[in-house]
Amino acid sequence: MLITNSTELNQSENSQSVISINNLNHYFGEGSLRKQALFNINLQINQGEIIIMTGPSGSGKTTLLTLMGGLRSAQEGSLEILGKQIRGAKKKQLTELRRNIGYIFQAHNLMTFLTVKENVRMSLELHKKHLVGDINAKTVEILETVGLGNRVDYYPENLSGGQKQRVAIARALVSHPKIVLADEPTAALDKKSGRDVVEIMQKLAKEQGCTILLVTHDNRILDIADRIVYMEDGKLISDGIDTVAKVY
């Protein structure tokens, strides 16, 4: 009976872990040009956490973010995303995994020839499981949540930077991904728009229970994080469990 209980406990603990990284190394280039970009990274990320990754330029934040987002295959060590081992993963496995992940980038990457509504709706259309029910209504609903209910038929060129970024958030979250990756989402925005954008991300993520991984140099938004991961020279210096105060 005791064994059963402890097994159940382990299973429930594991189910909370969305990303599990152990002794991860990463290299760019080959032969004499081979350069190590990540050194022995260990990090556990749980469901619903908002993680901000910060550190100097070239410290490896984007490399780690793209690995955690299934945008490249892990080479050495262990990287489990949503329970799947990504070390040595093939393109097909990464494509499959990416269906569970939403992406928000500094340059929002909206389709300029589609309206706001069409941009968001397209994301739903790529997910077969969301093609049930009224996808138009789902699209309008999330646009209302990000404060763009009155802009659904606009083209991106007629929106401000902050509004475009809010469309990008709606597009990333409309399919209820388990993980959202955001690379410098406030970099091109003024203080107020940047703040609005991260607060909307925070609110939606908490409602949906999704995990957010956010890379930023923007000190003004650090407070939305549950944890701040600090990197230097390809090494993880602090994973925010109890050292945030020392770093900042």
Ligand SMILES: Nc1ncnc2c1ncn2[C@@H]1O[C@H](COP(=O)(O)OP(=O)(O)OP(=O)(O)O)[C@@H](O)[C@H]1O
């Ligand atoms: N495709 C690549 N080919 C070769 N080296 C790369 C490549 N991408 C990144 N690097 C190197 O890996 C290291 C980490 O880069 P990375 O972009 O992950 O850092 P970063 O912390 O995100 O920097 P920034 O804040 O400037 O975006 C750097 O030394 C960089 O030059």
